[in-house]
Amino acid sequence: MTQSKISMPVISQENEFILDRLELDNFWHHRSFSFSVDESTKILSFVQKIPVVDPLAVLQQFAPTNTLRFYWENPSKQEAIAAWGITRNLTIESNARFAKTQSFIKSCFKQIISEGDTNINGSEARIFCSFSFFSQSELANKSHPAATIFLPRFQIAKKNKNHFFIVNFPLVNQQNLKQIKTQFSQKIQSIDWSRYEQLSTREREEVSWEERNLFSAQNSQYFKSTVRSALDSIAIDELSKIVIAHAVDIKSEKHFNVTDSLSNLRERHPDCYIFAIGNDRGQDFIGASPERLVSIQNKQLVTDALAGSAPRGKSTSEDVQWANILLKNRKEKREHQAVSDFILERLQDMGLKPHQLPLQLLQLSNIQHLWTPIYAHLPKGIDPLDIVAQLHPTPAVAGVPNKIVFDKIRHYEKFDRALYAAPLGWIDRRENCEFVVGIRSALIEKNRARLYAGAGIVSGSNPDKEFVEIQLKLQSLLKALV
């Protein structure tokens, strides 16, 4: 179901509004920035290089909470993107969501006329996508649609030392293109970007939780009983792996601060992808995921098989000890191989020739994982969304075999996974893209947050140890939320 609509008079008013009244706050905040157009309207995608900014600071200052928002950062790759407002969007509530996403994205990029500083790496206009874990949830009041895709009105991007501001602006009258470009350019230059060079640091007080139910005996007993039941199913060969997740609801005295929480996440997890997707109901799904589902640059695909976990040691020797346990443990390796086998098979089914690097460790600040990066060259005709559709969900977040595991997950988990463990990311006109798996994540709304974490269960898993793993993942997330 497309939520796009044309609204010609508003566009021209908006046009006038931007060009004639140049007050900064109104320029950004005016509500008419959040309506979308359909595929018959051309869209000017105007990009301009700007001085150094922190895209998170810009997002904090300008993105209203009543429109779609997206934040994406990979600190170790010196890359960050903030996007907000809607120029075109689509929400999907049905099956075939990846195919529908694909055709929507193609039609969007056909409308775009790119102008400005377009030839520098990182300056591309992107379309942002998030999906729910299941294509159709059986739970009545689900918080997120099966797919949400949008071309934002504004995008701030940082790539290495370069920073860009992009406006995706619906054109009513193309004759004015030159004039509009000049005025956008002047407007962007007139902004005092130095004010957004750094996120204004506030007192990062610890939020006091109503912690009663965080890891209550009831919670832990229920989780462990599901692990035991899954082990029974594994013993009779009904399935060979299942990832069981746990959700914890917390309530703070004050509203959560999304940008400060993101800032904490990027400090604590510089090797992860930091993300946030906000909807028009003021809900934000945020997290720091170590798991790439699909990354494509110039037709080179990279994906991660990531499964099998151990804590980090408090000293170097303890750390090495944990690493060795992880690398040698047969149960952890079984858990991992279920993922790498699945990915290789799915890519081969698409006619690709994937190759994997030797098994290695991905050491994050709080946890370490077994990791196999997998590469493939993409021939013409394979769309990034074909790969997302083929790979989601991998046994890193679901299990083997898929069909049986889906029913079991719905049975064991007393909550809707919503966006947890599902793909989210961006795609550009040249079909470069990055999608991560939305794990190590929380759904935030005002003073409430739901935190998610899951653990892979295979033959040999121990319910107590799996619960410890879940706690480790949840605690790390909890520490970042303010």
Ligand SMILES: C=C(O[C@@H]1C=C(C(=O)O)C=C[C@H]1O)C(=O)O
């Ligand atoms: C499911 C999650 O993580 C996954 C499960 C892992 C495991 O069980 O060892 C490791 C990495 C992820 O693939 C999660 O963090 O919620």
